[in-house]
Amino acid sequence: MDFTLLHTDPNSNARAGFITTDHGTIETPIFMPVGTVASVKAVHFHELKEDIKAQIILGNTYHLYLRPGLEVLEQAGGLHKFNGWDRPILTDSGGYQVFSLSANRKLKEEGAYFRSHIDGSKHLFTPENVVDIQRVIGADIMMAFDECPPGNAPYDYAKKSLALTHQWLKRGVKHFDETDGKYGYSQTFFPIVQGCVYTDLRKQSAEFVASLGREGNAIGGLAVGEPTHTMYEMIEVVNEILPQDKPRYLMGVGTPQNILEAIERGVDMFDCVMPTRNGRNGMLFTSEGIMNMRNEKWKNDFSPLDINGTSYVDQAYTKAYLRHLFISKELLAMQIASIHNLAFYLWLVGEARKQIMQGTFAAWKKEMVVRLGRRL
RNA sequence: GGGCAGUUACCAAAGUGGCCAACUGGGGCUGACUGUAACUCAGCUGUCUUUCGACUUCGGAGGUUCGAAUCCUUCACUGCCCA
Numbered sequence: 001m002d003f004t005l006l007h008t009d010p011n012s013n014a015r016a017g018f019i020t021t022d023h024g025t026i027e028t029p030i031f032m033p034v035g036t037v038a039s040v041k042a043v044h045f046h047e048l049k050e051d052i053k054a055q056i057i058l059g060n061t062y063h064l065y066l067r068p069g070l071e072v073l074e075q076a077g078g079l080h081k082f083n084g085w086d087r088p089i090l091t092d093s094g095g096y097q098v099f100s101l102s103a104n105r106k107l108k109e110e111g112a113y114f115r116s117h118i119d120g121s122k123h124l125f126t127p128e129n130v131v132d133i134q135r136v137i138g139a140d141i142m143m144a145f146d147e148c149p150p151g152n153a154p155y156d157y158a159k160k161s162l163a164l165t166h167q168w169l170k171r172g173v174k175h176f177d178e179t180d181g182k183y184g185y186s187q188t189f190f191p192i193v194q195g196c197v198y199t200d201l202r203k204q205s206a207e208f209v210a211s212l213g214r215e216g217n218a219i220g221g222l223a224v225g226e227p228t229h230t231m232y233e234m235i236e237v238v239n240e241i242l243p244q245d246k247p248r249y250l251m252g253v254g255t256p257q258n259i260l261e262a263i264e265r266g267v268d269m270f271d272c273v274m275p276t277r278n279g280r281n282g283m284l285f286t287s288e289g290i291m292n293m294r295n296e297k298w299k300n301d302f303s304p305l306d307i308n309g310t311s312y313v314d315q316a317y318t319k320a321y322l323r324h325l326f327i328s329k330e331l332l333a334m335q336i337a338s339i340h341n342l343a344f345y346l347w348l349v350g351e352a353r354k355q356i357m358q359g360t361f362a363a364w365k366k367e368m369v370v371r372l373g374r375r376l
Numbered sequence: 377g378g379g380c381a382g383u384u385a386c387c388a389a390a391g392u393g394g395c396c397a398a399c400u401g402g403g404g405c406u407g408a409c410u411g412u413a414a415c416u417c418a419g420c421u422g423u424c425u426u427u428c429g430a431c432u433u434c435g436g437a438g439g440u441u442c443g444a445a446u447c448c449u450u451c452a453c454u455g456c457c458c459a
Contacts, residue, residue, distance in 0.1 A: 036412050058411075096411045104413095117413040148411075192411090223410045252411035273412045280415055281408085296405070326415095327404095334415055 001141065001188040001215045003028075003247045011362035013239060013266035016353045019216075019247055021140045022185035023080065023088045026055045028247060028268040029352055031259065031345045032090060034276060036060040037067065038083045041276050042331075042338040045085055051311045052342040053350070056087060056140075058271050061133050062094030062125075066116050070136045078138030078183045090271070091139035093130050095192070095220065096252065099148040107147065107164070127172035131179065131189070138183050143218060143251075144172045146192045151225030158196035165194045166208050173212055190249060192220040193238050197230050206241035217242050218249040219267070223258065232261055239266040256285055256348055256372045260365045263352050270349070275341035280334040282326045285344050289374030291319075293337065298323040305336075311343035 005017040019026040033040045033048065035057045040048060048054045059079055068082075076082035079089055098105055098112050105114035111126030127145045134142035146165045149158055169191045176189040191209045195201030209217050219238050222231045235250065242248055249269035250262050259270050275285060284291040286306045291298070298319040305322060306314040313336045325333035348368075355361040 034412065041412080042415085060412080063412085090411095092411045094411095097413090099411090101413070143411075146411095218411085220411065249411090254410045258410075272410050273414090274410050277412060277414065277416085278409060281417090283409080292407080294406090329415070331415070 001186065003216065003245065005245060007357050007359075009264075009356050009361040010359055012264045012365075014263050014352070014356050014361045014365075015266060015268065016356040017247070017268065019088075021088045021188075023086060023140055024055070026088060027350070027353060029259075029263045029349045029356075030055060030269055031349045032056045032058050032269065032271040033342050033345075034058045034271050034273050035083075035085075037063045038079060040338075040342070042280060042334045043276075043342065045083075047339055048085075048342070049087075051313075051339060053346050054087070054342065057085060057089055059089055059091045059137060059139060060094065060097070061091050061130055061137065061143075062097040064091070064137055065094070065123075065133050066118055070133060073138075074136050074182070078136070080138060080183075088140040089138075090141040091134050091137055091143065092251070093134070093143040093145040094125055095143070095146040095148050098125075099150065099224070109164070109167070111145075111168075112147075127168040128175040131172055131175045135179060135182055135187070138181065138185075139187060140185070141188050141190055141216065142176075144169050144189065144191045146194060146220055148194070148221045148224065149196055151197065151223075153196050155196075155198055155201075158194075158198055158201055161196075162194050162201050162205055165192070166205070169209070169212065173214070188215045190214060190216045190218045192218040192251065193242070194221045195234075196221060197226045197234065199233075199237050202234050202237045203241060206238040210242055214246070216247040216249060216269075218251050220251045222250065223253045228258070231258070232265065235262055235265045235267065256345070257369050259345075259348065260352060260369055260372075263349070263356075264362070264365055272345075275345045276338050279337035279341040282333075282337070283341075284337060285341050285372075286376070287344070287348075287368070288371055289376045290372075291376045293319070293323050293326050293333075295323075305340060306344075309340060309344065310347045311339055313339050314343075 002020045003017060005015055008015045017028045033054050038059055040057055073079060073082055080086055101117055105112050111124050113124050115122055125145060130145040145168055147161045149161045181187045191212050191214055193205045193209050195205040222234060247268040250267045252272055253270055254272055282292055282294045284293055287308050301319040303319060304315050305317050305319060317336055322336055355364040
């Protein structure tokens with residue numbers, strides 16, 4: 001993997017560049033659709049490529065390990081072969097599941113013992129075997145196994161958790177460097193900054209992560225319940241320390257506004273379930289604001305979904321029709337909303353990139369953030 | 377013509393003297409969702425009120441009772457059965 005920085009905005013820390021992998025190039029800043037179980041929910045790869053223009057998607061170690069399981073993935077020849085997506089894939093390590101499925105797990109120094117949410121069976125994830133699993137999956141970018149504490153974690157807990165995450169990082173890096181990919185193309189390993197909402201812990205973590213000298217670095221443990229302005233502060237603190245010449249990945253974030261704010265602060269990569277999950281639940285993100293498609297006000301609105309929208313669904317379907325589909329619980333509603341939202345997210349980061357290249361990012365972002373927050 | 381059963385909020389359907397503005401579904405309205413256990417979850421759904429609370433309701437009318445959706449009388453309507 002390689003990162004090339006093309007341009008930095010004169011009025012902010014925003015940057016434009018590209019990442020090259022053995023499965024193709026990724027233009028940054030980028031948004032990566034989430035495909036947890038080897039599928040971006042409700043969306044075909046054809047749409048993902050042609051209409052949404054996704055350049056890289058996510059998979060999830062925890063979910064793929066449980067189902068279909070390593071045997072199937074290895075026999076298939078890796079995840080790219082298994083699901084047919086021939087562009088880059090990034091896999092999350094399962095650290096987030098240690099957070100979101102916290103009732104079913106126990107953390108120890110050696111790793112995380114957990115029970116499967118599918119059948120209750122017992123398993124252990126360690127920094128080492130999570131690397132091994134991601135070798136089998138064959139992700140172009142694999143993530144370190146970390147602990148992602150909640151946004152309201154007290155200082156003492158955050159400190160202890162960070163020590164554990166750093167120890168796991170060390171072991172993960174070592175194991176990654178001692179092993180090879182299985183399918184003939186190169187893989188890379190991103191460590192993750194933690195430290196909750198505490199500036200000193202975030203600084204300490206960013207310094208530790210930077211010292212590992214990896215090809216890219218991630219910021220985790222944000223948008224997990226803390227105030228938004230705190231999240232922005234933490235991004236600033238961390239990005240001051242993380243190397244300029246390596247991509248920075250803000251994990252799990254976020255709303256369109258969050259993404260622009262983070263780009264302004266020097267983040268290059270994003271992923272979030274919001275465009276797909278909220279889309280399935282009836283919410284549309286547009287350049288003019290957000291719409292709840294179940295609202296009665298769209299009942300007789302026969303205008304196109306989004307006149308500024310770049311995907312075919314924006315012109316092909318009306319608001320009244322999409323509302324009808326949601327009210328009727330038709331599956332097509334979720335497909336249309338997912339395609340629209342993902343296309344919008346990809347348009348947003350693509351436009352941000354264009355503005356950075358032109359040197360007009362700051363002014364454009366300032367205006368966009370106001371519009372994006374409106375409720376239509 | 378006779379017998380039996382029934383009539384509760386938008387729909388369906390509990391409740392058979394005070395804990396009932398009334399269980400529960402559905403429908404409707406609104407909100408939430410940030411490295412996906414999520415086609416999920418939450419609130420509201422008689423009127424007025426921000427809340428507390430007040431007021432009017434359980435086919436119609438009248439009655440019994442301190443108190444009625446619940447008991448009695450009567451009228452209307454619906455369904456089933458027998459002629």
